[in-house]
């Protein structure tokens with residue numbers, strides 16, 4: 001018996017369950033995607049505003065920009081280039097003058113901030129469906145940890161009442177996303193802030209990965225849309241989705257920023273992103289703020305698609321540009337996704353463990369560059 005057998009057996013089990021994953025080669029052109037020489041409408045992208053495919057923007061940026069391709073160091077050594085401080089300054093001005101701190105990715109951000117903030121006297125209350133990066137961050141921390149029912153503020157309130165006066169707990173962190181990626185539904189952010197304000201040991205951590213660029217007048221996320229930027233202690237998001245770049249950000253109090261620079265391991269022990277990358281994100285962040293039309297179109301299409309999905313008899317909680325069709329078993333999801341791909345629509349199946357058992361789904365992710373006409377064609381084949 002070889003030492004590799006164990007791993008091969010695990011892979012075989014995944015194949016039997018229909019949960020085996022592979023890396024597929026693809027080519028993207030705007031909101032179209034070619035896989036194995038078949039061209040399809042891309043309904044699985046995180047490029048929500050359709051910015052990644054705009055070559056004029058890239059040309060404009062490259063003409064203006066001579067930033068470095070490498071940083072070769074953590075920001076605490078020699079990697080703290082002007083591009084970093086300039087972009088943090090822009091973020092800070094956009095977000096009501098609060099402090100801003102940049103990270104290499106959303107994943108680094110969540111696995112780094114949470115362990116730095118939480119010690120053994122911290123209780124973390126996290127939504128049942130938060131992203132894997134927050135779960136991993138919580139696991140790396142010393143905190144006690146309880147998950148509340150997805151989007152259920154009553155359950156959260158019960159837990160707060162139960163634990164708040166516990167003498168062993170110095171602070172409670174509520175951890176959630178604003179828009180959730182698998183159901184496309186959103187938290188009642190205003191209600192959450194009101195709830196937090198009833199308790200004096202409670203701080204709020206909100207991940208806007210799917211809302212930055214997409215929500216709010218200037219695209220600053222649900223926190224802007226519901227006018228609560230100042231009330232979220234840790235407002236985080238990523239540049240890997242609507243901003244067509246890579247990296248993460250935190251909006252917080254200046255004390256927290258200084259604290260993280262001193263204690264957050266992925267910030268201290270990993271090479272910072274190349275300055276040219278930060279300059280690109282900065283460039284995109286400034287353009288993104290004026291894209292109200294794209295945001296409205298995206299929201300409108302999400303609404304139309306959700307109504308169509310529901311009219312076919314599927315439950316759908318979405319209130320965003322992310323619209324799932326929950327079909328049940330993994331095999332069904334894989335089968336249906338193959339059929340849709342054959343018809344020219346690139347829609348990926350999402351299976352356990354990414355979603356709960358028996359809730360495998362087709363996840364449709366809209367982009368602002370898709371036209372209503374193209375959406376109609378999709379609706380016709382559903």
Ligand SMILES: *Cc1c(COP(=O)(O)O)cnc(C)c1O
Nearest residue numbers: 105106107131133207209238240
């Ligand atoms: C995508 C995502 C991340 C990870 O961000 P990356 O920048 O891709 O590492 C973190 N949180 C949420 C909610 C996400 O959807």
